[in-house]
Amino acid sequence: SSLTCPHCLKQSNTFDPFLCISLPIPLRQxxxxxxxxxxxxxxxxxxxxxxxxxxxxxxxxxxxxxxxxxxxxxxxxxxxxxxxxxxxxxxxxxxxxxxxxxxxxxxxxxPPPARRTGTVPPAPPLAGGCLPAPLGLAGSCGGGGGSHPPPAARSSDCLHPTAGGRILLLLCNTAGNGPRLARFGPPLVLREERGVSWEQLQQSILAPLRALLRGEVRVQGAGALFRIRLAGGSAPCTYLSPQDPRPLCHPAIDRALQLSEAGGPPHVKLTVEWDMSTKER
Known part of the structure; x- marks a missing residue:
């Protein structure tokens, strides 16, 4: 409060503590x-x-x-x-x-919409025309079935004899080597058959990238245009093999699906590693 004398014009200011109210600063929520x-x-x-x-x-x-x-x-x-x-x-x-x-x-x-039930194409035959066999048996090539897979078969052939079903793939395309490895293009999401070959998987990855690549990339007979590495999880340095007839049936894919966190559909994160010479040609 303030009081001024009308004769000497002296001003007296008094601050009463009970008139001062301290307000807490609200915390950021x-x-x-x-x-x-x-x-x-x-x-x-x-x-x-x-x-x-x-x-x-x-x-x-x-x-x-x-x-x-x-x-x-x-x-x-x-x-x-x-x-x-x-x-x-x-x-x-x-x-x-x-x-x-x-x-x-x-x-x-x-994720992309799931294909309707009954429209999934059958799994392609294995190399040499072998048909998928029951778990633990070799493929049928006209001869008697043995108790071990043929020498050229991969572990994916034994773990997933029918290679059915579709899985979600999150893809990142990168170029360069070592510390110069850098991502290019936007990350993508695909829904792919587990029984596809390496060449079919390459076609699915290349389809949304054609606008980013300088020239037309021919997949037929081109071999492996890039490397595919499983990202995240407990095995970040696992690569899929171009020689595997069904690369998406690799045991590491199963582990990645099991380790995908709760919330959202199960998925696998893949990093596609391009050589600069292949990307720029």
Whole structure:
């Protein structure tokens, strides 16, 4: 309060403690997080959105927010961190949101629609015209069945004799070697048959990349145009073999499917490694 004498004009100011109210500064409850949506829509293929996510929330809440932004069911959302060198990890629903998106930019993938039941083509025959045999038996080539697979058969032939079903593949294309390895093009998501050959897998990977490559790449008889490495998980340096008649039936693919975090459909993250000479030709 302030009081002024009318005679000497002296002013007296008094500060009463009970008139001073201390207000706590509100704590921040949310943080900004940018997420790039990879959708199965021609008009909205890649959409980057900014979200205010709760600091003490879980990835399940983030999945719900992303699903609302993309107008897709939450169970179809796959969340993964993608660095300039490729995939880092997938995010599970039980994880806390505190560290989500800090290691690398965050992407949300919508899987392609599943093919209707009954339209899956039969698995191709093995090399030499052999038909898939029961587990633990060799392929039938006109002779008697033995108790061991033929010498040219891979472990994938024994583990998946029917090679049925389709799996989700998250793909990152990279070029260079060692510390110069760098990602090019957007990350992609495919739904592929497990029984495809290496050449068929190459065709599926090349199809969305033709606009990014300088020249037309001929797959027929070209051999292995790139290397395919499993990203993330417990075996980050596992490569699929071009000599394997069914590379997606490799045991490492099964382990990757089992290790894919809860939340979203099971998937496998693959890094496609190109040599600079192949990419630029």
């Amino acid at each position: 949310t943080r900004a997080l940018n997420v790039t949506l990879v959708l199965q829509c021609e008009r909205r293929r890649f959409v980057r959105v900014g979200l205010a996510v709760p600091l003490l929330g879980t990835v399940a809440e983030l999945r719900e927010m992303v699903a609302r932004e993309g107008r897709i069911p939450p169970e179809q959302v796959i969340l993964a961190e993608v660095s300039p060198r490729g995939f880092l990890r997938s995010l599970g629903d039980a994880e806390e949101l505190g560290a989500a998106g800090e290691g690398a930019p965050l992407y949300a993938f919508q």
